[in-house]
Amino acid sequence: MIPVAFDYVAPESVEDALAALAEAGDEGKVLAGGQSLLPVLRMRLNAPERVIDLSRIANLRGVCEDGDHIVVGAMTTHHEVAHDPLIRDHAAVLAEAASTVADPQIRHRGTLGGALAHADPAGDLGAPVLALDAELVVTGMGGERRVPATEFFTDLFETAVGDGELLTAIRIPKHTGWGGAYEKFVRVSHQWSIVGVAAVVKGSGGTVEQAKIGLTNMGSTPLRASAAEAALAGASGEAIAAAAAKAADGTTPPSDLNGASDYRAHLARVLTRRAVDRALGA
Amino acid sequence: MTRISVKVDGVRYSDDVEPRTLLVHYLRETLGKVGTVVGCDTSNCGACTVHVDGRSVKSCNMLAVQADGREVTTIEGIATDGGLHPMQQAFHECHALQCGYCTPGMIMQAIDLVGENPDASEEEIREGMEGNLCRCTGYQNIVRAVQQAAGVMAGQAASSSQAGE
């Protein structure tokens, strides 16, 4: 299908994009890679009057270092995230998760910022960003603010990005020397996660010192598996399996055609054990 | 209407388009490049795959205005005077199609895949083609064709780099 007609602007700076957004008010919609928005417009589930394309803003794209953080521009594509050497060195779980999103063609256009702002609970990039304790840089007319990942995702398809604001960058504390693994469970290739688990693990010789676990599609937002994280500290061997068994504690995963709630809880436990083992190099 | 200027299969075009026009519709309806086809309404099937600035994209999931200033290559732009592109030739020789509807997208994605990973294993080829659906072949001959073409393309790259030395 063809979208409802709209006006199109492609500003070349964040300032101009914010001005265009303010002018359009409720009728404006931001376009990043378009890989979620264009299907929505084509199905006419949304019909904005003005579309503001961020793709001509050069400084929203790319990865750089800032002291003990790496900073990923919101318009950096999934393909770039998956292959970027800084991300692979300091936030490996994010690179791996990005490489599991959709298919190569969609990864060439879809962006990290777009995926996080879209906040689909089955999306693969929220869990790693949460596990890495990232901060999301949200910019408005009044300047920028940094929102911890724990406060960014507020509900199904809802985030801390307010009206007239843009997600401009993702700041990730360097996890140099930590292991990372993303375990995604799907029944056919090129599908959204039924459940996904992002593990970021510090440890050696088969013993976990500290582990941070993010869960995909175990609730209306990405979640941290806090009970499992606490039990993983100092764990090795069988204790890792016992800790992973707590991965679904406190969650109320959805039931849908892909899996019932208790099946998702089972998947979260199994995938957490696999992800921790792999991140630990066991 | 928005004015765009885009190079498609080596030729520069300037056109006024409605911003809502999808790239695939611009290619087919404005430029008459009907080699690129539409197979779904959900950006799943990959039949519409083209290259934008050298990388594969689904042209049903991109606006024509987003291609302004960029270079697009479609299935109609890959053969040369010397004959078919090695990927086209391999699809032909390996009989990597039945109805042929998925073929333009399969070939464009396969060229991107081999460009990025010239030594792709069978598993890597299957994964790299996951965004392209075929309802006829069962994929076996498609994988064989990509393997065959990868060998030919590697040979061509080697001989052209020798010629350049």
Ligand SMILES: Cc1cc2nc3c(=O)[nH]c(=O)nc-3n(C[C@H](O)[C@H](O)[C@H](O)COP(=O)(O)OP(=O)(O)OC[C@H]3O[C@@H](n4cnc5c(N)ncnc54)[C@H](O)[C@@H]3O)c2cc1C
């Ligand atoms: C067939 C198919 C399969 C897919 N499979 C997966 C999958 O397995 N896993 C997965 O995680 N994703 C999947 N996706 C979605 C993909 O990851 C998208 O790229 C991503 O969700 C959206 O990123 P985008 O850059 O394309 O954003 P867009 O589609 O352009 O925008 C998405 C939304 O975010 C808003 N937005 C975008 N950027 C910003 C910004 N900087 N500031 C504020 N608001 C912004 C837009 O207004 C819009 O509402 C799939 C998509 C398709 C079509």
Ligand code: FES
């Ligand atoms: S027509 Fe573009 S993916 Fe199906």
Ligand code: FES
């Ligand atoms: S040959 Fe018919 S869909 Fe692939």
